[in-house]
Amino acid sequence: MRILIVEDTPDVAEAASASLGRAGFACDVAPTLADAHACAGITGYAAIVLDLNLPDGSGRDFLRERRRAGDRTPVLVLTAQFSVDERVAALDDGADDYLVKPFDLRELEARLRALTRREAGRAENRMVLGGLDFDPGAQSLRVNGAAVTATRRELALLNLLIANRGRIMPKDRLFDGLFGFENADVGTNTIELYVARLRKKLAGSGVSIETHRGLGYRLDLDG
Amino acid sequence: MRILIVEDTPDVAEAASASLGRAGFACDVAPTLADAHACAGITGYAAIVLDLNLPDGSGRDFLRERRRAGDRTPVLVLTAQFSVDERVAALDDGADDYLVKPFDLRELEARLRALTRREAGRAENRMVLGGLDFDPGAQSLRVNGAAVTATRRELALLNLLIANRGRIMPKDRLFDGLFGFENADVGTNTIELYVARLRKKLAGSGVSIETHRGLGYRLDLDG
DNA sequence: GCCAAGCTGTCATCAAGCTGTCATGCGGGC
DNA sequence: GCCCGCATGACAGCTTGATGACAGCTTGGC
Numbered sequence: 103m104r105i106l107i108v109e110d111t112p113d114v115a116e117a118a119s120a121s122l123g124r125a126g127f128a129c130d131v132a133p134t135l136a137d138a139h140a141c142a143g144i145t146g147y148a149a150i151v152l153d154l155n156l157p158d159g160s161g162r163d164f165l166r167e168r169r170r171a172g173d174r175t176p177v178l179v180l181t182a183q184f185s186v187d188e189r190v191a192a193l194d195d196g197a198d199d200y201l202v203k204p205f206d207l208r209e210l211e212a213r214l215r216a217l218t219r220r221e222a223g224r225a226e227n228r229m230v231l232g233g234l235d236f237d238p239g240a241q242s243l244r245v246n247g248a249a250v251t252a253t254r255r256e257l258a259l260l261n262l263l264i265a266n267r268g269r270i271m272p273k274d275r276l277f278d279g280l281f282g283f284e285n286a287d288v289g290t291n292t293i294e295l296y297v298a299r300l301r302k303k304l305a306g307s308g309v310s311i312e313t314h315r316g317l318g319y320r321l322d323l324d325g
Numbered sequence: 326m327r328i329l330i331v332e333d334t335p336d337v338a339e340a341a342s343a344s345l346g347r348a349g350f351a352c353d354v355a356p357t358l359a360d361a362h363a364c365a366g367i368t369g370y371a372a373i374v375l376d377l378n379l380p381d382g383s384g385r386d387f388l389r390e391r392r393r394a395g396d397r398t399p400v401l402v403l404t405a406q407f408s409v410d411e412r413v414a415a416l417d418d419g420a421d422d423y424l425v426k427p428f429d430l431r432e433l434e435a436r437l438r439a440l441t442r443r444e445a446g447r448a449e450n451r452m453v454l455g456g457l458d459f460d461p462g463a464q465s466l467r468v469n470g471a472a473v474t475a476t477r478r479e480l481a482l483l484n485l486l487i488a489n490r491g492r493i494m495p496k497d498r499l500f501d502g503l504f505g506f507e508n509a510d511v512g513t514n515t516i517e518l519y520v521a522r523l524r525k526k527l528a529g530s531g532v533s534i535e536t537h538r539g540l541g542y543r544l545d546l547d548g
Numbered sequence: 549g550c551c552a553a554g555c556t557g558t559c560a561t562c563a564a565g566c567t568g569t570c571a572t573g574c575g576g577g578c
Numbered sequence: 579g580c581c582c583g584c585a586t587g588a589c590a591g592c593t594t595g596a597t598g599a600c601a602g603c604t605t606g607g608c
Contacts, residue, residue, distance in 0.1 A: 144427040
């Protein structure tokens, strides 16, 4: 799950990026509208966090342009004041949610989880599949009822695979979802590595990750 | 499905070629207009990805020439800036779609699929025929409801045959769709080989691949 | 601030399975 | 009957993925 944070205050952007990173999201930060356009053009995002007040224009323009271009990526808008007008305007422009600054990082995290969840067509956070019980909010994983510890990257990968359950996910797509731009130089071998680590932890759960040579990986129930 | 990528930046061309290759397209790369003309003269393409800014001229000239010569191959144009003028001009010249650089490889893939699909007159990606259910986007194949694993080449061949369902496809045409120039020295026997492999996997699906001696192969419902 | 523990990603090596060639056999057409 | 085109099994090369070991770095405890 890759997130774009459009925010020009370094402190806020950094804090949000760190917090969301811990929560299993891969984050890219864009301090200007121009950067935001560039990022959104290069890769797809599971959601966008958009500050309205930016040095080179209003986030509303960015939002409107994206929507006009047919992009339906969930957007969470950050507003400075709790003005009903501004709030309504943002939603009219196509925002999916808003948060008033200053905000609690945990709330940002929770709302983003709700947005990406909604996109995947799920009503609740928890995902149960076979003997596997995964809650991305609590970052908790259970296999056949027993709690299993997994690292951030492992959970992020699992999250992606479950969200695309039954579909073959190309390795580069998984890579995009796991790493932001600042980690672009990481070897693609790491995906194979984490798949191997995940497989060990999922052993006996009735869920497995199939390899499709030259195509990618697919998570699904056994059999 | 064979694609011509006219792009002079090696990184971009390579990334696109790799990504599309995984998606089941056979790609040729032409770094100059001269190369592009040569390739387009030698073989037909399901679509052309055309960068406008090339070392030996503008892609627009290439596009205009092709259209004037009566070629209706779908063309997706890559533009550097999001300029409305340039965009309109490209569409006027006969482009079918455009993408602003930098772009997301997934989007390129999706748009090409849309273009080639449109050419085949289908509205949806998924193809259902008898007991056969094939989704080229997810690279997933089901026979009578059961998932069947197939390799990249097998899927590419199936894709071609289904897209031309009911029509006899000459072997050299299938060959062109499966292999780019860099594989030009592959024996034509390989087509027979992959037809045989596909037949095994499609057994009992109600769909079969008929041999027409000296003419080619035809995929259709039994009976 | 220091230290320990564990997470991360690289490398090298090994295994798997895809790919295309070859050889052989079959069957239709002339 | 002969020839040509196609079918198919076996095989070797090679790309791609799997996996164990390791070093650097981050993180959290004290």
